[in-house]
Amino acid sequence: MSAISAVQSAGNVYSNTTTKPRQSTGDLAPSGGASSVVSISDAAREVARDGYLKMPDYVAGWFNKDFPQDVIDEAQARHDDIKANGWLGGGGPTMLPLLPENQKLLDGFKQEMKDIRAAGFENAPPAQSERFNLLLNLSIRVHLVGWEKPVTEADVQREFDISIAMGKISHNDPIPAPSADSAKSAAQIRAEIESKAVPSNWRQRWQDEGLTMPENVTLSRDRSMWLDVAKAAGIGEDEFLAKLREQAGSLKGSALTHAIESFISERYVALAELPKIFT
Numbered sequence: 001m002s003a004i005s006a007v008q009s010a011g012n013v014y015s016n017t018t019t020k021p022r023q024s025t026g027d028l029a030p031s032g033g034a035s036s037v038v039s040i041s042d043a044a045r046e047v048a049r050d051g052y053l054k055m056p057d058y059v060a061g062w063f064n065k066d067f068p069q070d071v072i073d074e075a076q077a078r079h080d081d082i083k084a085n086g087w088l089g090g091g092g093p094t095m096l097p098l099l100p101e102n103q104k105l106l107d108g109f110k111q112e113m114k115d116i117r118a119a120g121f122e123n124a125p126p127a128q129s130e131r132f133n134l135l136l137n138l139s140i141r142v143h144l145v146g147w148e149k150p151v152t153e154a155d156v157q158r159e160f161d162i163s164i165a166m167g168k169i170s171h172n173d174p175i176p177a178p179s180a181d182s183a184k185s186a187a188q189i190r191a192e193i194e195s196k197a198v199p200s201n202w203r204q205r206w207q208d209e210g211l212t213m214p215e216n217v218t219l220s221r222d223r224s225m226w227l228d229v230a231k232a233a234g235i236g237e238d239e240f241l242a243k244l245r246e247q248a249g250s251l252k253g254s255a256l257t258h259a260i261e262s263f264i265s266e267r268y269v270a271l272a273e274l275p276k277i278f279t
Contacts, residue, residue, distance in 0.1 A: 058130040067165050071158060075165035081253040083173075088205055089257035093244060094144045095224045097237070102146030105153070109135045109142070134160075147241065148248050193219070198229065209258065211265035226260075233268035240264075 067075075082090040098106065116124060116132045124132065141156040141163075176182075189199045196219040206213045214232035219225055230240040240260075247259045 056126055056129065058126070059133075062134075063164055063168075065161075067161055071161050072165055075162045075169055078162065078253060079166050079169045081255075085254035086205075088201065089261075090254050091144070092248070092253055092256040093147075093224075093226050093260055096147035096226060096241065096244075097224075098142065098146040099148075099150055101150040102142055105151065105156075106139060106142045106146065109139045113139075148245055196220075198225065206261060206265070209261070211261055212269050213265065214268045230264050233264045234271045235264065235267055 078090075113132055113135050116128050119128070137160050138153065138156045141159040142151065145151060145156070145159055185201070189201060192199045198213065198217050198219065202225075203213055214229060217229050217232045219228050227237055227240065230237075235243075243263055244256075244260050247263075248256055251259050
């Protein structure tokens with residue numbers, strides 16, 4: 001296993017244990033990326049079993065660095081919010097269209113990664129391996145937060161640091177034992193996503209919160225589920241993103257998720273009432 005591919009495998013394991021379904025089935029289109037159903041490769045299992053023995057020193061450095069207090073405080077706040085309100089929706093709406101400035105930043109990351117590959121991906125020197133894998137992680141963070149406001153490399157580095165700090169904080173949290181029901185639920189969610197249907201666990205959460213989700217929602221490929229649900233409620237992409245950015249000025253995490261879901265629900269209920277008004 002090359003240095004680069006080994007670090008990628010370690011990153012997959014780390015992401016699965018720290019972010020869990022922050023990129024939840026409620027946040028992603030069918031082919032849009034990760035879901036709450038996690039598949040771990042044999043290489044990743046090897047890394048998880050052997051720890052960091054095969055990892056370059058810089059990887060351990062990412063995880064063992066001394067984070068500034070503001071990063072630790074933010075990680076603790078997000079961890080507490082998720083513990084109180086659950087993982088589903090705990091990261092706020094994500095994987096939405098990027099602002100032009102952030103798309104430019106992401107494109108720059110991709111080009112730099114492409115250049116490193118072209119120079120010799122499998123035998124890259126340690127400094128290039130470190131840069132490639134850092135860019136891989138920073139690219140993920142651009143996708144998660146790049147819809148809200150313009151960000152810099154330093155901003156997405158901070159998001160990466162927060163995710164690592166959250167992993168440390170949650171390291172000793174009890175992990176529920178898997179059950180036959182959970183396996184069945186995961187298979188059901190996967191089937192629903194593949195059929196372009198809103199996952200039933202997301203619909204159930206809306207119902208539990210007293211919200212009304214649009215009935216006729218068909219998920220698109222390469223598009224956030226949020227936009228498809230909003231569209232079914234009669235809300236255009238520009239209006240939805242403008243409302244979300246406005247709310248993100250004062251709300252984060254689960255509170256932001258609930259606020260934008262309430263906005264969609266209220267608009268859909270009003271839309272459904274229109275025929276009654278004119279009859």
